[in-house]
Amino acid sequence: MTRIIEVPGTLDQGGFDAMVAQAAEVEEGGGAIVDASRVRFANPFGMVGLLAIGAHLGQRGKRPQLRLPTSSEVGSYLTRMRFHEEARRLYEVSGGTERSRGGGETNVLLEITPIGSHEDVHDVIDRVQDRAGTILKEKLGYPATASTHFSMMLSEVCQNIIEHAEADGWVGIQSYKWKKTLGREVVVIAVMDLGVGFRGSLEREHAAHHGDRWSDATALEAAFLHGTTRFRDPGRGQGIKQIRARVHRWGGKISIRSGTARITDVPEWDDAPPLQTELARFPGSQIQIVLPAVAPLGDAAGS
């Protein structure tokens, strides 16, 4: 049986959750058509999430189909993020448009990039430095030194895939004006994999310690709040702590979804719950970092 997964008009973190809930209904070995034709907005998390859904469906059953957005504006965004190249590896693709508007100012900080090795992390860091400097300074109003800290943070978050997921993943970064929540420019980093997830990574070393309380949520809390890792090396577990510190310093938001839970450092401008449980199960980890532009003077949201 082939099931249709309706992609919401807004393809962001909420849109991803909606897709995951529908994907959970697809039978093992069954087919799926992911219908993104009505998408009117897509951020990096939504785009990378659409790829993750495709990979997940393909692993569970038949190669899925993807109906691309009909909106030329969304099609242009997807093209600039090199979404289609990755999508064709995972889906039978139909509809939509792949034409770029071409030229002009780009808001793409890093096109959707597969991460499968430490060499890929080096490539990502080499590629983002100049663009990060320009976008962070001009669009977010961050100091010139921010690009270095951004690269340090990006390196750690990408290494999370290699070190903990035991599977390949993707990263994509884009800036856009987030009118609805902030009314300001943001840079959104999306990093996802379909690996063992935080619970799977920590299970062997730490599950027994938590007893009956062991779950996706407790695994996320252990890693996110306490720097717990599966490695005995005391130098491990620094990455997430340092990423959180940097995101906090820039007034940003970081959330990690893994399995059936999501944990979030919630900034004052957002009202997301710090911990969500009983979400539809999805393998691996999905990380989103939102970095907001420096608030204008007198704007309480960023002060």
Add this chain to the structure above:
Amino acid sequence: MIADGRQGEPGRIRPLSVDLAEYRRRSVASLYSNLVTRPTGRAVRMGVESQIAELERSQALCLLVLDFSQVRILDFSCADEIVAKLILRYAQERPAVQVYFLARGVHDHHAEAIEAVLDRHGLLLVTESEAAVFRLLGSRDDAISTCWDHLHRHGRLGADEAADCLGVDFDTAAAVLASLAAHRVVVPFADGSVRPVHLLDRPEG
């Protein structure tokens, strides 16, 4: 804190004779471009360790200068593999060559990563910025900081002077100096005094 295998008893410095004439070689590992990911850090560390191993035959003292001036990005994982694990190895083991460490060309963003990994492991390291400003980074309390500042200004310090400087008794002051020596940010001399590693090649007085 590092367990100092050279300390005979708590609070006492076991003398280590340092003749600067024997101080033959300064090993400089120039570190380039982006130092990111653990495998990269491991590769750099192994290269540095092999340089140090070459010294072991000569029983020389070594001030290992890690030059970061050409490094654009240093992430926390790489800093852990290079800086923390190098210091841990030569401070905790009993290598044939006595290795001390100095990080040179350290920018603020390098310092952030270096300090984080030093804190994590309870280590100390002297760093030198491009403007030749020396800082003690890592896991330090007020007594350590005060002593090191005094050493930086005056070059050499014995337990008597350290006791005056800190306003504590002799044994407590000696323990602070022993701790600095155990962290390899100062070199202990036969008379019980210590000198900071970044001033070793400068005339005293």
